[in-house]
Amino acid sequence: MSKVQLITFDLDDTFWDIGPVIINAEMTTRKWLEEKVGEIEWGTLQSFLELRNQLAKNDQSLNWDLGKLRREIFRVKLSPIISNSKELEDLVNQAFDFFLNKRHEVVFYDGVIDALEALSTKYELGVLTNGNADIKRLGIDKYFNFSISSADVKSNKPEEGHFKKALSNSKLLPQEVIHVGDHQINDVTGALNAGMHAVWFNKDAAEWAQNYNQPTTFSDWYNYQKIEELST
Numbered sequence: 001m002s003k004v005q006l007i008t009f010d011l012d013d014t015f016w017d018i019g020p021v022i023i024n025a026e027m028t029t030r031k032w033l034e035e036k037v038g039e040i041e042w043g044t045l046q047s048f049l050e051l052r053n054q055l056a057k058n059d060q061s062l063n064w065d066l067g068k069l070r071r072e073i074f075r076v077k078l079s080p081i082i083s084n085s086k087e088l089e090d091l092v093n094q095a096f097d098f099f100l101n102k103r104h105e106v107v108f109y110d111g112v113i114d115a116l117e118a119l120s121t122k123y124e125l126g127v128l129t130n131g132n133a134d135i136k137r138l139g140i141d142k143y144f145n146f147s148i149s150s151a152d153v154k155s156n157k158p159e160e161g162h163f164k165k166a167l168s169n170s171k172l173l174p175q176e177v178i179h180v181g182d183h184q185i186n187d188v189t190g191a192l193n194a195g196m197h198a199v200w201f202n203k204d205a206a207e208w209a210q211n212y213n214q215p216t217t218f219s220d221w222y223n224y225q226k227i228e229e230l231s232t
C-alpha cells in the first residue's frame with residue numbers, strides 16, 4: 001500500500017455540529033432584517049424548501065453556490081418591501097454578511113484542534129466541504145494546505161469534483177489520500193469512488209447503511225489515531 005501523504009476532512013458535522021449553528025444564523029438574520037425593514041413574510045419551512053428548489057431549477061449554479069442561493073432568497077423576500085434596486089442589493093449583501101458571521105460561530109467537538117495539531121505535523125491536510133465555512137475565519141487555516149468548497153468545483157460531494165481537485169492540488173495518487181467525514185455517501189462513498197481511503201466519523205452511533213463493508217470508523221476526536229491505522 002502506498003504511504004498516505006494527505007488527509008482531507010469534511011467540516012460540517014465532522015468538526016462541529018452544524019444544525020444549531022444554521023438555525024441560529026437563520027433566526028438572528030431574520031430578526032436583524034426585520035429590525036431594519038419591518039415584518040417579512042418568511043413562509044413555512046415547506047414553502048422555504050419549495051422556493052429553494054424553484055430557484056435552483058432556474059439557475060443550476062444555486063445547487064453548489066450556497067452564498068448565491070442565500071442572497072437570492074433574501075432578494076425574493078425583500079423585493080416586495082424595497083423597490084429601490086440599489087437599496088435592495090445593499091441590504092441583501094449586508095444580510096448575507098450578517099448570516100455568514102453567525103454561520104461561523106461554531107463550537108468545535110472536543111479534541112478536534114489537538115487532532116489537527118498532531119496530524120498536521122505528519123501529513124498534508126486539506127478540507128473538502130459542500131458548505132461555505134471559511135477555515136481562515138475559523139482560525140484553523142494554519143493546519144491545512146488547501147480548502148475546497150462546492151463553489152470552487154461547481155459540484156457537491158459525492159461527485160468527483162472535490163476529490164479530483166484535492167489530487168491535482170497535491171499531485172498525489174488517490175491511494176496516498178485518506179478522506180474523513182461524517183456522511184456515508186457524500187464523504188465515504190465519494191472518497192472510495194475516487195480511489196481514496198475513507199474514514200467514517202460516526203459521532204451519534206448511526207448504523208452503517210451502505211451495501212458495502214463499513215470503513216474504519218471513529219466516534220470522537222480523542223480517538224483520531226484510528227485515522228492513522230489506515231496509513232501504516
Ligand SMILES: [Mg+2]
Pocket residue numbers: 010011012013014181182183
Ligand atoms: Mg458533513
